[in-house]
Amino acid sequence: xxRTTSETAVPKEAPRFFTLIPTDTKIDFVRLAPLMTGISxxxxxxxxxxxxxxxxxxxxxxxGGAMLQVRFVAPTTATNVRxxxxxxxxxxxxxxxxxxxxxxxxxxxxxxxEGQAETASNGVRNALQETFGEGSYEILRVDTVGPKVxxxxxxxxxxxxxxxxxxxxxxxxxxxxxxxxxxxxxxxxHDVIVTxxxxxxxxxxxxLTTVAALLTVVGFSVNDTVVISDRIRxxxxxxxxxxxxxxxxxxxxxxxxxxVITSGTAIMVVIALFLLGGDVIxxxxxALLVGFIAGVYSSVYVASPIVLxxxxxxxxxxxxxxx
Amino acid sequence: xxxxxAALAVAMIALAPTVVTVPSWWPLGxxxxxGLDLRGGTHLLxxxxxxxxxxxxxxxxxxxxxxxxREVQVGAATVDLEGDTIVVRLADRDRLGDVRSLVGTRxxxxxxxxxxxxxxxxxxxxQERARLHIRxxxxxxxxxxxxxxxxxxxxAEPSIQTQGDDEIVIQLPxxxxxxxxxxxxxxxxxxxxxxxxxxxxxxxxxxPGPGVEVLxxxxxxxxxxxxxxxxxxxxxxxxxxDASVRRDIDGYYVDFVLDARGTTLFGDATTRNVGRQLAIxxxxxxxxxxxxxxxxxxxxxxxxxxFSVEEAQDLANVLRNGALPAxxxxxxERTVGPSLGRDSIRQGRxxxxxxxxxxxxxxxxxxxxxxxxxxxAVAVNVLILLALFALFGFTLTLPGIAGLxxxxxxxxxxxxxxxxxxxxxxxxxxGARAALDAGYDRAWTAIVDTHVTTFGSGLILFQFGTGxxxxxxxxxxxxxxTSLVTAVFFTRSIYxxxxxxxxxxxxxx
Numbered sequence: 153x154x155r156t157t158s159e160t161a162v163p164k165e166a167p168r169f170f171t172l173i174p175t176d177t178k179i180d181f182v183r184l185a186p187l188m189t190g191i192s193x194x195x196x197x198x199x200x201x202x203x204x205x206x207x208x209x210x211x212x213x214x215x216g217g218a219m220l221q222v223r224f225v226a227p228t229t230a231t232n233v234r235x236x237x238x239x240x241x242x243x244x245x246x247x248x249x250x251x252x253x254x255x256x257x258x259x260x261x262x263x264x265x266e267g268q269a270e271t272a273s274n275g276v277r278n279a280l281q282e283t284f285g286e287g288s289y290e291i292l293r294v295d296t297v298g299p300k301v302x303x304x305x306x307x308x309x310x311x312x313x314x315x316x317x318x319x320x321x322x323x324x325x326x327x328x329x330x331x332x333x334x335x336x337x338x339x340x341x342h343d344v345i346v347t348x349x350x351x352x353x354x355x356x357x358x359x360l361t362t363v364a365a366l367l368t369v370v371g372f373s374v375n376d377t378v379v380i381s382d383r384i385r386x387x388x389x390x391x392x393x394x395x396x397x398x399x400x401x402x403x404x405x406x407x408x409x410x411x412v413i414t415s416g417t418a419i420m421v422v423i424a425l426f427l428l429g430g431d432v433i434x435x436x437x438x439a440l441l442v443g444f445i446a447g448v449y450s451s452v453y454v455a456s457p458i459v460l461x462x463x464x465x466x467x468x469x470x471x472x473x474x475x
Numbered sequence: 476x477x478x479x480x481a482a483l484a485v486a487m488i489a490l491a492p493t494v495v496t497v498p499s500w501w502p503l504g505x506x507x508x509x510g511l512d513l514r515g516g517t518h519l520l521x522x523x524x525x526x527x528x529x530x531x532x533x534x535x536x537x538x539x540x541x542x543x544x545r546e547v548q549v550g551a552a553t554v555d556l557e558g559d560t561i562v563v564r565l566a567d568r569d570r571l572g573d574v575r576s577l578v579g580t581r582x583x584x585x586x587x588x589x590x591x592x593x594x595x596x597x598x599x600x601x602q603e604r605a606r607l608h609i610r611x612x613x614x615x616x617x618x619x620x621x622x623x624x625x626x627x628x629x630x631a632e633p634s635i636q637t638q639g640d641d642e643i644v645i646q647l648p649x650x651x652x653x654x655x656x657x658x659x660x661x662x663x664x665x666x667x668x669x670x671x672x673x674x675x676x677x678x679x680x681x682x683p684g685p686g687v688e689v690l691x692x693x694x695x696x697x698x699x700x701x702x703x704x705x706x707x708x709x710x711x712x713x714x715x716x717d718a719s720v721r722r723d724i725d726g727y728y729v730d731f732v733l734d735a736r737g738t739t740l741f742g743d744a745t746t747r748n749v750g751r752q753l754a755i756x757x758x759x760x761x762x763x764x765x766x767x768x769x770x771x772x773x774x775x776x777x778x779x780x781x782f783s784v785e786e787a788q789d790l791a792n793v794l795r796n797g798a799l800p801a802x803x804x805x806x807x808e809r810t811v812g813p814s815l816g817r818d819s820i821r822q823g824r825x826x827x828x829x830x831x832x833x834x835x836x837x838x839x840x841x842x843x844x845x846x847x848x849x850x851x852a853v854a855v856n857v858l859i860l861l862a863l864f865a866l867f868g869f870t871l872t873l874p875g876i877a878g879l880x881x882x883x884x885x886x887x888x889x890x891x892x893x894x895x896x897x898x899x900x901x902x903x904x905x906g907a908r909a910a911l912d913a914g915y916d917r918a919w920t921a922i923v924d925t926h927v928t929t930f931g932s933g934l935i936l937f938q939f940g941t942g943x944x945x946x947x948x949x950x951x952x953x954x955x956x957t958s959l960v961t962a963v964f965f966t967r968s969i970y971x972x973x974x975x976x977x978x979x980x981x982x983x984x
Binding site: 167169170171172175221223273274290291292293294295296297298300301308309311312315316319320323324327360361363364367368370371372374375378379382386406409410413414416417418419420421422424425427428429430432433436437440 | 512520522651654804805806807808809810811812814815818819822823825826829830831833834837838840841842843873874877880881883884885887888891892895898899901902917920921924925927928929930931932933935936938939940941943944947948951984
């Protein structure tokens with residue numbers, strides 16, 4: 153807020169700035185770490201258990217089959233649509249009313265045999281045309297995916313997310329050291345797991361763009377870890393007498409404002425995407441939102457404590473020897 | 476500063492065609508290409524059945540071998556396909572040596588397997604080298620055939636590309652009901668001319684004679700029927716050089732023109748077999764089986780079959796452009812209607828405006844002067860990024876727009892890092908100029924690291940994704956580069972420019 157002046161003009165007065173986060177915070181992050189670690193672990197565990205029991209709501213990309221999004225000229229009901237499909241012997245179709253005006257519906261047809269990817273959507277097209285007639289509806293979108301594509305995608309997606317996480321960890325390990333690399337890897341895994349957990353809880357569509365969001369989360373949430381690690385390294389050089397716990401505390405406090413603001417601007421735009429971006433990228437924006445927020449938290453409470461613990465663990469034999 | 480102004484001017488010129496209609500002499504850029512998810516259209520993913528390509532190549536070798544055997548007169552011989560081998564059986568087993576040397580000289584792709592098949596039989600398989608060649612070529616060939624078919628089908632700006640080892644991706648902008656396109660693309664169009672079997676050797680539909688097989692087809696009156704046709708080929712569809720749609724009182728038919736070899740083959744066959752029926756077989760279905768009334772030596776022929784005009788057009792199209800080397804299997808189909816595309820553009824634009832407004836206002840309120848400069852950098856960043864799309868023809872998709880919004884959110888990060896550092900240095904008692912220098916200097920490593928990591932995940936995403944997701948990856952990677960440049964160097968040069976000829980003792984952050 154303040155227009156600052158150099159020391160020659162007003163030598164004694166310390167400059168003041170417009171801030172959201174006080175600059176002289178002395179929060180003892182390290183002391184809170186065990187509690188927070190417990191919460192993080194619990195969140196990851198719950199996410200993994202839910203992933204195993206309830207499972208993700210796979211979109212057509214992964215599950216295979218067909219999805220048609222249809223908009224009718226006049227309002228109708230899901231039952232009407234379902235009846236039309238039943239009459240044409242299309243089995244196992246799921247019809248969902250998605251618009252507020254009962255005009256838009258999503259029709260999902262389950263898995264079809266390899267090589268017959270098109271028959272599923274063709275059946276629905278024909279059923280709609282014969283029952284409702286040309287011009288009384290519009291097909292907004294058709295996605296038809298054969299089983300092979302779904303299987304390949306699953307493998308590629310898992311591979312991509314794991315590879316990205318490892319790549320980030322290796323980069324951090326090279327730029328800083330192994331402790332920071334491991335800390336970053338665990339923090340990223342935490343972010344991905346928690347995001348997947350949120351997707352399981354909300355049962356939002358898990359499709360290609362959601363995987364893209366997960367990968368973006370991996371690339372972005374490592375940023376805060378970099379900023380904090382950078383400061384820890386700088387302080388390690390400057391304050392040789394302090395122990396690591398003190399330095400981590402000081403570094404997290406010093407960088408708190410920029411951590412919150414850098415992620416804050418990204419989170420702001422993601423909120424805009426989530427609220428205004430429309431149905432097609434809804435789950436994409438949601439995954440980004442959860443992942444980015446988890447990313448800020450994990451840089452402070454997952455990555456840094458791990459650096460500290462690794463340090464203590466590695467030093468222990470040496471300390472024992474001294475006794 | 477001058478360099479930046481020049482870059483901006485170039486960006487504006489490149490973007491002009493996207494915003495307004497420009498005269499044809501306009502030097503740079505084209506309207507930014509929109510992905511199918513924004514403009515509407517159909518995306519098809521086909522798998523090429525490579526095993527079947529090998530099988531068909533083997534079958535065609537078997538046919539050629541059968542003809543060659545007849546030429547060298549080794550006596551009664553049968554050539555059969557058994558699994559992935561060709562089995563040659565001779566009545567006169569002493570001549571097997573001759574067959575072996577014939578294969579050695581004229582069929583380099585075939586390899587005689589020793590000690591198999593027992594007495595009087597020769598087992599041949601495809602050389603490994605040939606098999607690999609066929610597999611590698613099949614996708615390339617299929618791509619070429621499909622390109623020609625789709626070109627003649629008449630879709631504006633289609634895109635046909637290979638993906639992975641055995642897949643072909645076809646994008647048809649503006650095509651809403653892809654039934655006809657799919658029928659045209661998916662058709663193998665393997666055309667064969669064979670004689671309809673007659674006499675006692677033909678056998679019956681239940682028990683076809685040796686060298687005869689039963690094929691489904693359409694009879695004279697349009698009813699479904701079955702034909703007994705000889706396995707031996709008179710000629711294949713590869714001798715057709717041109718095909719066109721004609722019309723007579725019975726409806727549309729397709730007229731075709733043969734090359735020199737085809738003219739000879741067709742002429743010989745029709746001369747020797749006047750009075751017999753010639754079956755015209757397309758993808759294993761008898762299209763028609765006209766009687767040969769007189770020798771046809773002019774190198775022309777026709778296929779009739781109660782076609783609609785579209786059917787006749789598509790048939791002529793596939794005959795002109797040849798058969799696919801292997802059947803295609805549709806693995807994925809995505810169609811986006813025009814109104815959903817329009818909705819997506821509208822929603823994408825709205826979230827872009829709101830998201831960017833958020834960030835721009837926030838930066839101004841929080842950092843004042845420094846924020847305004849950061850905002851300028853954001854504007855320059857978006858301009859350059861879009862200009863790159865216009866210049867290099869990258870495709871903008873809905874996730875791509877999301878990526879653009881995200882880039883803005885991330886682009887200010889570098890400025891936040893710098894400005895926070897400047898504040899810290901000012902608090903530490905440094906002068907304005909020194910604080911700025913230290914701010915850029917100290918924040919630099921963190922800025923590079925954050926950009927490298929995001930770029931890395933963008934690259935992986937590009938590898939992984941297709942279609943709209945790839946559009947997102949492209950904008951993420953490009954955006955990282957442009958934002959590094961604009962957020963650091965552009966803002967720095969603004970500060971320097973403001974400082975020219977002045978003693979700087981204040982900085983607004």
